[in-house]
Amino acid sequence: MSTPSEPDLSAIVGERRRLINLAYRLLGSLAEAEDAVQETYTRWYAMSRQQQEAIASPGAWLTTVAGRVCLDVLGSARARRERYVGTWIPEPLPDRAEWISGRVGDGRAEPGDPADRITLDESVNMAFLVVLEAMTPAERVAFVLHDVFRYPFAEIADIVGRTPAACRQLASSGRRRIRAARIPTAPAAGQAGLVRHFKEAWESRNIEALVGLLDPDATMTADGGGLVGTVLRPVEGGKSIAQYLIHIADKAPGLELLEHTVNGRPGLVARRAGVPVTVAAFDITDGRIVRIWAVRNPEKLRAWIEDGQIAVRDGGPVGGPCRGTP
Secondary structure (H helix, E strand, O other): OOOOHHHHHHHHHOOHHHHHHHHHHHHOOHHHHHHHHHHHHHHHHOOOHHHHHOOOOHHHHHHHHHHHHHHHHHHHHHHHHHOOOOOOOOOOOEOHHHEEOOEEOOOOOOOOOHHHOOOOOHHHOHHHHHHHHOOOHHHHHHHHHHHHOOOOHHHHHHHHOOOHHHHHHHHHHHHHHHHHHOOOOOOHHHHHHHHHHHHHHHHOOOHHHHHHHEEEEEEEEEEOOOOOOOOOOOEEOHHHHHHHHHHHHHHOOOEEEEEEEEOOEEEEEEEEOOEEEEEEEEEEEOOEEEEEEEEOOHHHOHHHOEOOEOOOOOOOOEEEOOOOOO
């Protein structure tokens, strides 16, 4: 027989998925998002039962607290990322179908708690998240809460500590940044073939094919966090990127390169001895690759690992480069 507290507890716990989705978009890091949500629940359970019952909308309370926690994290994160070795890139996420209890499984495991999954849509593609990183903390919170999660400015004002009119201006500024960045909106399905051709050209050391797939002004950025070797500055120009990739491929024979969905878009995963060591996301415009983000920092790849393995799809793995990859 249910006790009176059970429905309330279920409703509170049921907010977790929405809070994780919000926190990931605000912070660009799954680990930090999980910590922020944990802190939010810690504050809820630290209250007395009378204090909890006095809250008219627990969901709204949790959102407000999570937003404030993320705002504080963003403030401190800006200072930490200034000391970061190389370029900081948001943490890449696997496809929702591959998400097993916070990790990529082998397709045989039962799905994990749906509350732990990130909903993949255009607001988590890598190009979008990278633009969010350029926003001020308040601007990012106001924009994400209003334009992505459709919260009214009156509620956002309570989180950010500014007037609704000021929050409207913050969101408008964030919107201009997004428009200026020309975030791609083409269907992801049409990009899978181009990523596959890129993989094949890289594996076959075909520099002419790589140059043809890359925009002349393309940029490749890598994130090793100082924990693994990688190029510290962006590689600019399609020809330079192709030459760099061929150089890396020659130094890393016999390794696997797999096609996977990365933040809702076609991407690639390189692995050594079954362990993912690089996850690459792509920005594709007008049939050419204009940006490559290669995440090598092992602390950002935990969502891709399950007992040292990664899910294999589309006929299995194909040999390719890994060590020393960007």
